[in-house]
Amino acid sequence: MAEPIRIVVTGAAGQIAYSLLYMIARGEVFGIDQPLILHLLDIPPMAGVLEGVVMELNDCALPLLREVIPTTDPNMGFKDVSAAFLVGAMPRKEGMERKDLLSANVKIFKVQGQALDKVAKKDVKVLVVGNPANTNAFVCANYAPSIPRENFSAMTRLDQNRATAQIALKLGVSVSNVSNIIIWGNHSSTQYPDADHGKFFIEETQKSVSRAINDESYLRGAFVETVQKRGASVIAARKMSSAMSAAKAACDHMHDWWNGTAPGQFVSMGVFSDGSYNSPKNVIFSFPVEINNKKWKIVEGLTLNDFAKSKLKLTGEELQEERNEALSVLDASASNL
Template structure:
């Protein structure tokens, strides 16, 4: 077993990471012939002592699993240590929204975290590192990290809309009464928030346009779209906790997609840095339909069209992302 991959995970004592880490360590993602070194970051003891204590407990559990593919676990509260030589960085940790906190306050609090992480990644990560921002608001957190770590090419950065994509696939499959794998060509446009647009007009079910299989347009517009947009809130209302294992699964699916070519004729969803595609301003981190070459590179699918309904949803999520960018503009290096 000669291959070794270094994977950084931030917020590594949290619930999303608790689900994610054993699957990274087990060989599921990188295969049985690749050793994994996990470099796990939490907030310093001086800020929140229980975070590092919790992370040490997680590391003990990983050791107790005795995964053949897990070579080493590094536990740290220092970004430079966590990102040193990493091939993949999953930025899961983010500041939560507190009582009475305005969205702009949340953006600014997270900006301070992702400024430091972007700079540390640029200084310490391996040359071909692939970065996925999971911690919310992930699109704008990714923008902040990228702008503070621009020595890393923009095509190596991304934010997670794969959770939303999976939710959208599952909802269409359930309504149509088909297997999940029979739903293809789904897109999550825009922000990983309740303004996202789960595009059913370009989706297919068993190779046919989804709108020909599910002919109830009212359901698609007034039930399906809001259901996808508000799914996270609905889960919190049911279980009293956030959707941790489905979020972890979405992050892992994103990484798996980087490692395997997208099937011909299909695509998946990811938020990537725009070069102006579909009229989105350059530099904005926006959810697009993407294809993978299996070598770590995602390309935006060109030439899709949106109807009047879809365009209105696209414009709404773009507006929100531009407002978020404006809120943190003073923290974005040119």
């Protein structure tokens, strides 16, 4: 077997991590032949819970899991890690505005960025799950200047999975037969779920999703709204935010980043914008990407109609506002030191 690699999960005592850690340790992300050392990072009040999580991981008797290191010290948590799942964040609660999350969370991700910069491997792959994910990833990357910016991403795979599932239900096919559904922009209610470039297989023939559905009012209305508001709908029903589905999406995201995408297929990732598709630069914006040798590349040349362009403009403006507000919070905290 290969040498073990070190993986860190923050917020490791939380509900998303409870599903995520088992999936990682089983080999669903990095491969069934890749031994792992798991670093579990959380805040000091959760240290006791972390010990319980360690017990459960040990009790699972997972062959790939060589060691579990619980810690409340970011420098120990991020030491020599090859991949980081940044799950821990101030949770969104029912009725809470996204802007309410910014003030607390940008400070958390500043500290984590500094620790990554100091002790993580320089080729570490960093996935931000904690919301607001795009802006948290932006902050984290900016405080880890020695790590390439393309090594930081925000999770919009949950939105892609939600959108793909809705399309599969509409078409009456398995989700495994549907591909290339895109999430543009922010992981928020301004995101644009786009099925115009989607494909699906039926009777071994590949077909266009939009042509098969042939219902523009649905694809621009109910479909978009359902995906945009799905997180809020889950909170309203469970009184807690998405956990099982978020953990699955984090695994999907990192699996494809680590192992690559199939030819002709692309996935959605929040990455630093280079201005593609008239998106604002210097924000973390969700694009369709293809991945090879652990490197993502924005899919080029997709045709966007005027409706799509208007949606991309709206979500891009929100990301700029979030970025500027986050920077103002950090500037204010720095001036108070």
